Amino acid sequence: MWTLLKIELFKIFRRPRTYIAFAAIAAIIILIQLAFYSDGENFLQFGMQSLKESFDIKGKILSGYLVCFIILQTLLIHVPLLIALVAGDSIAGEANMGTLRLLLTKPVSRTRFMFAKFLATLIYTLLLLLFMAILSLPVSLSVFGSSDLIIMKSEMVVILDSHDVLWRYFAAFGFAAIAMTTVASLAFLLSVFAENSIGPIVATMSVVILFTILTTMDIPLFNAVKPFLFTNHMLNWKGFFEEPVNYKSIFKSGLLLMGHIIMFVSAAIFVFRKKDILS
Amino acid sequence: MKYMLVTLLLIVAPFFLFAQKEEELVKKVKSKLNQVNSYEANGIIKIDVSFIKAPNSPVRVYYKKPDKFTVKKEGGISILPKGGFSTNLNSLFMTDGYTIVPAGETNLQGSKVKIIKLLPPDESSNIVVATLYIDEKELLIKKSVITTKESGTYEMIMLYGKYSTLGLPDKIDFIFSVKDYKLPKGVTIEYESGEKKSSAARPGNQKGKIEITYSNYVINKEIVDSVFENNK
Numbered sequence: 001m002w003t004l005l006k007i008e009l010f011k012i013f014r015r016p017r018t019y020i021a022f023a024a025i026a027a028i029i030i031l032i033q034l035a036f037y038s039d040g041e042n043f044l045q046f047g048m049q050s051l052k053e054s055f056d057i058k059g060k061i062l063s064g065y066l067v068c069f070i071i072l073q074t075l076l077i078h079v080p081l082l083i084a085l086v087a088g089d090s091i092a093g094e095a096n097m098g099t100l101r102l103l104l105t106k107p108v109s110r111t112r113f114m115f116a117k118f119l120a121t122l123i124y125t126l127l128l129l130l131f132m133a134i135l136s137l138p139v140s141l142s143v144f145g146s147s148d149l150i151i152m153k154s155e156m157v158v159i160l161d162s163h164d165v166l167w168r169y170f171a172a173f174g175f176a177a178i179a180m181t182t183v184a185s186l187a188f189l190l191s192v193f194a195e196n197s198i199g200p201i202v203a204t205m206s207v208v209i210l211f212t213i214l215t216t217m218d219i220p221l222f223n224a225v226k227p228f229l230f231t232n233h234m235l236n237w238k239g240f241f242e243e244p245v246n247y248k249s250i251f252k253s254g255l256l257l258m259g260h261i262i263m264f265v266s267a268a269i270f271v272f273r274k275k276d277i278l279s
Numbered sequence: 280m281k282y283m284l285v286t287l288l289l290i291v292a293p294f295f296l297f298a299q300k301e302e303e304l305v306k307k308v309k310s311k312l313n314q315v316n317s318y319e320a321n322g323i324i325k326i327d328v329s330f331i332k333a334p335n336s337p338v339r340v341y342y343k344k345p346d347k348f349t350v351k352k353e354g355g356i357s358i359l360p361k362g363g364f365s366t367n368l369n370s371l372f373m374t375d376g377y378t379i380v381p382a383g384e385t386n387l388q389g390s391k392v393k394i395i396k397l398l399p400p401d402e403s404s405n406i407v408v409a410t411l412y413i414d415e416k417e418l419l420i421k422k423s424v425i426t427t428k429e430s431g432t433y434e435m436i437m438l439y440g441k442y443s444t445l446g447l448p449d450k451i452d453f454i455f456s457v458k459d460y461k462l463p464k465g466v467t468i469e470y471e472s473g474e475k476k477s478s479a480a481r482p483g484n485q486k487g488k489i490e491i492t493y494s495n496y497v498i499n500k501e502i503v504d505s506v507f508e509n510n511k
């Protein structure tokens with residue numbers, strides 16, 4: 001299994017396509033940090049206008065914690081698209097190159113083969129998230145420093161003590177890992193059905209975009225559907241930045257996402273085991 | 280004519296006598312507060328505003344005559360009602376020439392207090408009227424209601440302890456009006472989750488409360504002016 005995994009990881013990290021996601025994430029994070037470094041105070045003044053009508057707020061508002069929160073809020077909606085680039089290619093890419101049939105001539109069961117493929121995709125997803133975490137949290141903290149975290153929500157302002165923030169980021173990144181794995185497993189499943197990697201990549205992106213649009217639209221008809229959309233639960237990493245934290249809701253979302261992962265991966269293995277491999 | 284003048288004098292005289300008595304009381308309170316030229320103290324701020332969720336924060340409170348006042352949180356954010364604490368009692372008494380109007384007596388915190396209204400001499404003053412509830416025996420202001428032009432009406436309830444001889448409270452409850460808070464969801468990147476919402480903020484103007492519990496006063500120690508500079 002370990003040898004299989006090593007081969008799969010080698011294949012993933014040999015491809016230039018893999019590094020597009022890392023480059024895109026680095027570019028976006030650095031641009032956000034630069035923007036906040038040069039004009040962040042003005043941006044925050046604008047955002048806090050409503051609050052400053054009634055209150056005097058003193059202290060360091062623009063901190064590394066706040067910049068990291070803004071980065072996560074901006075990026076975690078788009079990272080699934082980058083994950084689809086690699087996850088959607090895992091089986092369909094082999095089929096497209098004509099190596100799938102050759103690979104299956106080796107004395108390895110299809111289930112083990114699929115597990116190795118999925119584990120490699122999972123490792124890629126986690127590395128991408130780790131890369132994002134390092135760039136957005138320690139780098140932001142070293143540039144902007146530490147302070148209490150003030151989160152401006154539409155109807156609420158949450159202020160978290162600086163000593164009470166770090167664990168929330170660890171928890172949020174942990175939750176984000178589950179959320180991103182859900183997208184990876186969906187792309188992995190769709191990859192089984194295609195002979196060309198473009199199909200599953202675009203299909204995954206389409207599902208994520210469609211569900212995200214349904215999630216963002218505040219229309220009563222869609223509100224009824226939202227609890228069933230996995231993209232809606234993917235946003236629950238923000239729950240760790242509530243006071244008090246609604247663990248029940250986060251746990252429910254985490255469980256639902258893990259259910260999706262198990263369902264997608266099991267379906268992928270089931271279909272692949274039955275599939276007539278012709279390429 | 281003479282009869283009318285005497286009658287008028289009899290009616291008006293008690294008011295002047297009372298006002299003089301209240302003036303004496305205000306003078307005594309003022310001289311008590313005047314013992315403090317500056318102070319700094321540790322404080323714990325508790326915010327009770329429907330749309331703000333914040334933990335109780337340890338802060339450092341600074342005051343310097345005549346009207347410098349600030350609250351700072353080491354390595355963090357402090358949040359106070361706008362303009363409210365700049366009208367703190369010590370600075371209120373630094374201005375001379377207030378018209379003093381007696382407004383009766385009442386019971387507060389288990390003791391009898393005199394109600395006195397202060398009207399500023401200057402029309403351009405931010406304070407419109409200040410109502411003080413003064414404990415005549417201890418020469419302590421137990422409660423004040425200050426109406427300002429810019430920031431509405433503030434109510435302060437003071438509890439005294441160790442530093443009552445200097446007129447410094449152990450705890451202040453600051454009650455004030457807050458405007459409704461709302462930001463577009465597009466700005467905050469928030470989505471409706473489809474779950475039932477908890478009733479967080481009520482629309483319209485509401486009352487907010489901030490409690491500051493003081494400890495470890497350091498009194499009349501030199502405080503540099505840079506402490507009061509507005510840090511963003």
